[in-house]
Amino acid sequence: MPTLTMYQVDAFAERAFQGNPAVLLLEEWLSEQVMQAIANENNLAETAFVRANGKGWDLRWFTPVHEVDFCGHATLAAAHVLATEYNGQGEMAFATRVGELRVSRWEGGYQLDLPCFPPQPVEEELNSALQAILPQRPVASFRNFENLFVELADETTVRSFVPDLLRIGRFHPLGLVITAPGQPTISSPVTSCLGRAFPRIR
Known part of the structure; x- marks a missing residue:
């Protein structure tokens, strides 16, 4: 098992220790069983797994019990980690199970171009x-x-x-x-x- 660095980001929170997404940057995907086990051990709402794909980033989200199709706050958390820890510049594109998501820096924070999911x-x-x-x-x-x-x-x-x-x-x-x-x-x-x-x- 490789040594991994995990970031915990207080997304959608005004103070420390109130947000709950965790973010891991990977060179290659771990098995789904391992990613699920990490999310289960974190016991946070979502754990985001990110890897570079040459044009942007692939992004997947896991709750403690299963993979989910979309998570806004963990997407913003991933963008924050890329911007602050990996010198991410400009608009960031994430390939996900629901299509491409784009995040950009905006007035000291981040702006997520949310997809439309008709009811x-x-x-x-x-x-x-x-x-x-x-x-x-x-x-x-x-x-x-x-x-x-x-x-x-x-x-x-x-x-x-x-x-x-x-x-x-x-x-x-x-x-x-x-x-x-x-x-x-x-x-x-x-x-x-x-x-x-x-x-x-x-």
């Missing part, structure tokens, strides 16, 4: 399982590659929702997000959205 309808069987754990029939439901999204009728229902985490865990590897239109107030007359997220259970 997909929820399969009938999965929709039935969702309805069984919700306090009311959803106004709408859809999914992407990592989460189920459910719109409920009102803000109060979202705020009072008591999640059954064991049943939500059965949607693995998908997480669950519930949302509803917020109530306009005198100080904020524009209707907003309120949401609560229940991440994938490890």
Whole structure:
């Protein structure tokens, strides 16, 4: 096993020790079993593995239990490591399972050109399982590659929702997000959205 250097970056955080992605730069990919074992031992939300490909960088992300298709904060963490530790200049291009991602330095931070993942309808069987754990029939439901999204009728229902985490865990590897239109107030007359997220259970 080669000696590897790992960086831990506080992405999406204003203070040290609050962010959680780890980044490893590799000359060649390790086996998937080894990368998964490293991510499992790190026990962080995501561990990013990066290698040069001649035109830019290949990038893969692993949670403690499986490889994921996309992770924004670990992508920014990887860009930060390349910029600060490896003198990365200009726009950085990352080849991933969801296509090419580009990150550039911007006003003292980083700017990620996010891909568009159009929502997909929820399969009938999965929709039935969702309805069984919700306090009311959803106004709408859809999914992407990592989460189920459910719109409920009102803000109060979202705020009072008591999640059954064991049943939500059965949607693995998908997480669950519930949302509803917020109530306009005198100080904020524009209707907003309120949401609560229940991440994938490890």
